[in-house]
Structure formats: C-alpha cells, structure tokens
Amino acid sequence: MQEPVTAPTLDLIDNFPAFDKAGAHLKEIIIEHGYKMIADIGGGANPMLDDEFIANNNIHYSLIDISRSELLKANSLYNKIEADATSNNDTFHKQIAGMKFDLIFSHMFLEHINDPVQAHRNFYSALNPGGRCVHYYASPNNLPLTLNRLLPEKISACLVRIAQPARDLEGSRGKFKAVYKMCGAPNRALSAVFEEIGYTISQHTGYIGHTYYERFKPVAMLERRLRKIIHKLQLPLTSNCLLILEKRA
Numbered sequence: 001m002q003e004p005v006t007a008p009t010l011d012l013i014d015n016f017p018a019f020d021k022a023g024a025h026l027k028e029i030i031i032e033h034g035y036k037m038i039a040d041i042g043g044g045a046n047p048m049l050d051d052e053f054i055a056n057n058n059i060h061y062s063l064i065d066i067s068r069s070e071l072l073k074a075n076s077l078y079n080k081i082e083a084d085a086t087s088n089n090d091t092f093h094k095q096i097a098g099m100k101f102d103l104i105f106s107h108m109f110l111e112h113i114n115d116p117v118q119a120h121r122n123f124y125s126a127l128n129p130g131g132r133c134v135h136y137y138a139s140p141n142n143l144p145l146t147l148n149r150l151l152p153e154k155i156s157a158c159l160v161r162i163a164q165p166a167r168d169l170e171g172s173r174g175k176f177k178a179v180y181k182m183c184g185a186p187n188r189a190l191s192a193v194f195e196e197i198g199y200t201i202s203q204h205t206g207y208i209g210h211t212y213y214e215r216f217k218p219v220a221m222l223e224r225r226l227r228k229i230i231h232k233l234q235l236p237l238t239s240n241c242l243l244i245l246e247k248r249a
C-alpha cells in the first residue's frame, strides 16, 4: 500500500536543502506558488534570500527576530521587526502590526525556542490561506548534539570552537543556546500537534548524518559509512529536519 504524502520520512543529510542550498529551495517554492509576502523568523543576521531576487520578484521580505542586535547586522533592504515568536498570539499579532504572509520560514531557529507550539500557532494565524511555513532546523539525535545539549553552555561553545574553528561566533554566525523542543525525528505524535493547530503537513523529513567530525578525518569517514547503514535500517537518528506546513486555502 502506498504511504500518504504526509508520512514522516528519513533521508540522508546530503539531501537536506538547507544552509547554502536554502536560498534555491525557498526560491523554488516562492516561484511555484507566486508568494510575495515573506517572513524570515529568527533571520536577524543571515537573511536567506538575496537582494536581487527580492527586487526582481517584487517581494516584501520581513525579518522577524527577538534580537535587535541581530537585526542590525542585516542590511536595510529588509522590513525589520523586533518580535518574540513565542509571545502569546495577541502580543505577536501586535508586534508584527497585524501583517499576513504567504510564506513564513525559519532557518536554524526552531531548536532555540522554549515554546514551539505557541510559535507554530502564531505562524498559523499570521499565514494567508494557501500559505506555507518552511522550517529548517537542527535535530539532536546524534552524539555531538547530544553532548551539546547535556554540557554546560561554556563547554559546548568551547567544543564548537575546536570542531569548527572558522565559525565567527561573535559575528553573523553567533552560537545561540539550543533546547531542541519538538526537534526530534519526525513522527506521528508531532504530526498530530501540527494538525491540531490546523496545518496540513506537506513534508516532514529527518536527515541522517552530520559534519561535526570534519576536522577528524578517520572519524568523519566512519560516520559517513555508518549513516548509510542507519538510513537503510530507517533508525530515527536525525541531525536536521525539514518541516513544510500548509494552511488550507
């Protein structure tokens, strides 16, 4: 029997359409559906869409972030809104001045918030009918991220510096405390939460494998082999997830 399209799925990390692939992935969705009103949640320092695409496609791009200092890092082309995505619905509505969006997306944001259900509710109410939410986020079901979650912030930040020395922690790629609520591997219980809010789930995929061992070549090679076995066995050891939710037209 064929699985319904909304079934949670597992895939390999090479197919995760985030980081340098996120812009192209988002553009495809925007062009396909003719979306114009777009909100990037927690996008402060690193907006995912480039200036040229925004201008050429007549897009209204709002950057919504809790941090004024992060918003200040982005250029002035964007409509910058200082707001807490987890505020109660009335407050969030006021903070975004009652705006409605065709596409609300977030990139490496969901793992940082304490009340994801409230955030998903707020996004639902701020979506136009026929609109979508697209969330790319980290999932903690692997060894390095389990350590990141369990260790005190100072020590985990120190380990990130060792594993990823090129990362500019004070600049545009600052490290924010991750709490990973509702960021486990996609499953039916999570689907039920999104459906209860009102969403239709277009895609919920967990990605297996990571690059945390890149500086330690033999370990990285071992991890690459292991991830294929984990994927074959369909074990929910996910490092990242993609979640696409739709508000019915």
Ligand SMILES: C[S@@+](CC[C@H](N)C(=O)[O-])C[C@H]1O[C@@H](n2cnc3c(N)ncnc32)[C@H](O)[C@@H]1O
Residues within 6 Å of the ligand: 041, 042, 043, 044, 045, 046, 064, 065, 066, 067, 070, 083, 084, 085, 086, 106, 107, 108, 109, 112, 113, 172, 173, 174, 176
């Ligand atoms: C890890 S950064 C991701 C930045 C960017 N999207 C990227 O991928 O490089 C997380 C961002 O979420 C913002 N943030 C954290 N909690 C938030 C909240 N409750 N409401 C809105 N933004 C929040 C932080 O200020 C930060 O800019």
